[in-house]
Amino acid sequence: MDLDKVASQLNDISKTKYYKFVYKGNGSCKICSRYNGKVFSEQNLPETHPNCRCAEETDDPVDIALGKFPPPGEYDIGSKNFNDSRRKLEEEYGGQINSESHSAPQLRLGNNIKRDGYNTALYRHIAFREGKYSSLYFDSNNIPSIGVGTNLKEEYIIKELLRIKAISPETATRLRAYRPTNDRQKQDELRQHMSYVKLTENQMRHLFDISLKVAREDARQVFSTGKWVKEKDKDGNVVMKWNDYEIDNDTWGEMPDQVKAICVDLSFNLGSTRMAKYKNFIKAVKAKDYRRAALELLDSRDFYGNIKKGLMNGIAKRRLDAAIELSELAEEQLTR
Numbered sequence: 001m002d003l004d005k006v007a008s009q010l011n012d013i014s015k016t017k018y019y020k021f022v023y024k025g026n027g028s029c030k031i032c033s034r035y036n037g038k039v040f041s042e043q044n045l046p047e048t049h050p051n052c053r054c055a056e057e058t059d060d061p062v063d064i065a066l067g068k069f070p071p072p073g074e075y076d077i078g079s080k081n082f083n084d085s086r087r088k089l090e091e092e093y094g095g096q097i098n099s100e101s102h103s104a105p106q107l108r109l110g111n112n113i114k115r116d117g118y119n120t121a122l123y124r125h126i127a128f129r130e131g132k133y134s135s136l137y138f139d140s141n142n143i144p145s146i147g148v149g150t151n152l153k154e155e156y157i158i159k160e161l162l163r164i165k166a167i168s169p170e171t172a173t174r175l176r177a178y179r180p181t182n183d184r185q186k187q188d189e190l191r192q193h194m195s196y197v198k199l200t201e202n203q204m205r206h207l208f209d210i211s212l213k214v215a216r217e218d219a220r221q222v223f224s225t226g227k228w229v230k231e232k233d234k235d236g237n238v239v240m241k242w243n244d245y246e247i248d249n250d251t252w253g254e255m256p257d258q259v260k261a262i263c264v265d266l267s268f269n270l271g272s273t274r275m276a277k278y279k280n281f282i283k284a285v286k287a288k289d290y291r292r293a294a295l296e297l298l299d300s301r302d303f304y305g306n307i308k309k310g311l312m313n314g315i316a317k318r319r320l321d322a323a324i325e326l327s328e329l330a331e332e333q334l335t336r
Contacts, residue, residue, distance in 0.1 A: 218272035
């Protein structure tokens with residue numbers, strides 16, 4: 001990699017001027033009406049007409065973000081344009097992505113995947129957020145867990161623990177019958193019964209790898225349906241229409257490892273059912289619109305819901321860190 005060239009390109013981007021179109025409405029500017037409210041970098045200003053005064057230079061941070069990270073094309077969901085809500089999202093969350101720093105710089109997925117591989121990078125990343133416990137603990141949803149976020153209610157985990165002789169058949173029966181509750185007495189009873197269970201580091205990593213494989217498959221399945229399909233509008237222009245029922249066998253395989261890891265982390269944390277509710281995040285990823293995907297991660301209960309309560313807890317940090325990495329990836333695309 002030519003570092004001097006990269007530095008020069010980044011320096012050029014920082015000096016780029018951005019222009020917002022404000023349609024004046026006089027006869028000579030009708031050609032500009034289609035651009036009203038849109039922002040372009042000086043390198044990408046569309047052809048209009050001589051002496052056009054509709055394009056005004058802007059230093060507004062939201063305008064600059066809209067010009068710097070333009071949508072990759074026209075994307076429609078039914079009768080709505082998917083890009084219409086972009087300004088609102090930039091106003092609400094763009095500033096945080098731009099001004100905040102990654103809460104765990106040593107655990108950036110993009111860097112660590114290249115250095116340590118996919119599984120190890122995610123193991124360290126999730127262990128930092130979830131903690132690492134050799135014995136039973138209860139997560140924030142009162143689910144009995146062990147190791148690094150390993151759900152002890154999952155049948156495949158119970159069977160594996162039996163296979164490696166980490167738990168007894170009686171414990172397996174208890175775990176299968178246990179219903180997650182915030183009743184401290186019932187939690188203590190299970191904790192007391194499982195006090196003999198102490199996993200080794202290798203066992204914790206082994207269970208994590210099994211859970212990660214399931215999370216990866218769940219994420220892949222979430223991305224396997226729903227697709228942007230090319231269509232022509234009434235003027236003959238190509239637009240992308242969203243189809244909920246179209247089978248998508250391409251997106252997952254084409255994703256950069258860093259984006260896959262963020263999606264698997266989401267799946268590991270939420271499960272496939274709750275992950276599937278991040279509909280606009282999924283649409284943005286499928287459009288390779290990573291700045292929009294970053295904004296959508298923050299427009300969620302996990303982030304926005306906690307921030308409204310004054311909580312910058314672990315889950316909110318997890319979403320913000322992922323948003324920062326996605327936005328950096330979008331910025332890297334500008335230099336390619």
